[in-house]
Amino acid sequence: MGSHASDPHGGTTRDVVRFYLLDHQTVVGKVLDIALLVLNLVFVGVYVAETYPVSAALQSLLWTVEASVSVVFLAEYLLRVYGARSRRDEILDFYSVVDVLAIVPTLAVFVFPASATLTNIGFLRAIRVVRVLRFYRFTRDEEFFFGTVSVGTLRVMKLFLTVLTIFFVTAGVFYSFEHDVNSAIDTFGDAFYFVVVALSTVGFGDIVPVTQPGRWVTVTAILASIILIPWQASKIVKEWGHRxxxxxxxxxxxxxxxxxxxxxxxxxxxxxxxxxxxxx
Structure with missing residues (x-):
């Protein structure tokens, strides 16, 4: 999201679309922000819930919710591209790429019905974890639907989101590689537990990776946490030093x-x- 939109009155349809997708002040802008935030939470929650053993009826409901949210996000993406001043820049924007990757596994079922069984295995299952990266769109600037926050507060939010993202993405990818061969990894919760224990250096040893990709995922996550977390924490300390x-x-x-x-x-x-x- 963003806050640097101009007044849409008297503008073209593209100007109006761009304004309300970036706006945080009007009722429409706030409703869109809140709705997209809630749908992001639902989208991530469905991904986690689908890793647990559930009844056929609940599984069908989860799929319906996932498909419906994916369609909404597709519409949002198309509107962003339509309303952007530079459509090329919008398409290549990091957040736009994340938006597309987040919905590809679900939309693939509509385009290629035979791929339905593939959305839960291999690369397509692993790529679904990028859904959590959509939350970074809400931290692009200090403007939110509930008001304006300080630069320091925004950086603390980004640090907290980075920690959760590293945990979540690592757990999702680790689950994808280990679930079928590791008896200790039955659900996303098992993978998340392992990641938290591993990255916090506690290392109980009750869960260990048994595949080569699983080991490399763990190593990559440790390196990412060593680099990204201190880097963002240093920005917070620097901001406090300039108070x-x-x-x-x-x-x-x-x-x-x-x-x-x-x-x-x-x-x-x-x-x-x-x-x-x-x-x-």
């Missing part, structure tokens, strides 16, 4: 973030004359 600074850019050297009472740039000495309340 008492004012984002004033020096016209001479471009140095940003100065002390509240600074009258000269501490990098080049150029006069910046910030306003400062002496009562503080």
């Amino acid at each position: 008492d600074k004012v984002n004033v850019v020096c016209e001479n050297c471009g140095f940003a973030y100065h002390d509240r009472d600074a009258s000269h740039c501490k990098s080049c000495g150029h006069v910046i004359y910030q306003e400062y309340d002496s009562r503080e």
Whole structure:
């Protein structure tokens, strides 16, 4: 999502579509945001539920929900491409690629009915875990349907989402590779438990990967957590370190973030004359 839409009044249909898909302030924009967030949660929940033994009736219901949500997301994707200023950029955008990958396994059944049994095995089953990446679209900027958050809060949200994403994606891919051959992996919950224990370095040893791909998935997840989590955490620490600074850019050297009472740039000495309340 985004917040940098212009007023649609007097614009073309494309302008109106683009505005409401990016808007967080109007009733329509907020409803769309909330609806898409709820559908994301449902989409991910269905994926997890389908790994558990359920009755035929419930399995049929889950498939109906999955198919219905996939159609809604397909419509959303097509509207985004239609309303985008640059359709090429929109199609190649990371979030758009994730949107397509998230629904491909489900939509493949409609296009190729014979592939229904393939959606639960191999690559197609593994790729369904990218659904969780759709949540990153809601952290593109500080504007949300409930208001505006600070940059620091947004970075904390991204860090929390990154941790959950690493756990979820790793568990999903690990489940795909290990489920059929590893007696300890019956459901997504078993795979998630293993990932949390492994990445937290607790390592009880009650569940271990038995396939080569499963081992490589575990290694990749550990490396990803070592790289991504400290990197995002460092941004939060840096933001906290600038809490008492004012984002004033020096016209001479471009140095940003100065002390509240600074009258000269501490990098080049150029006069910046910030306003400062002496009562503080």
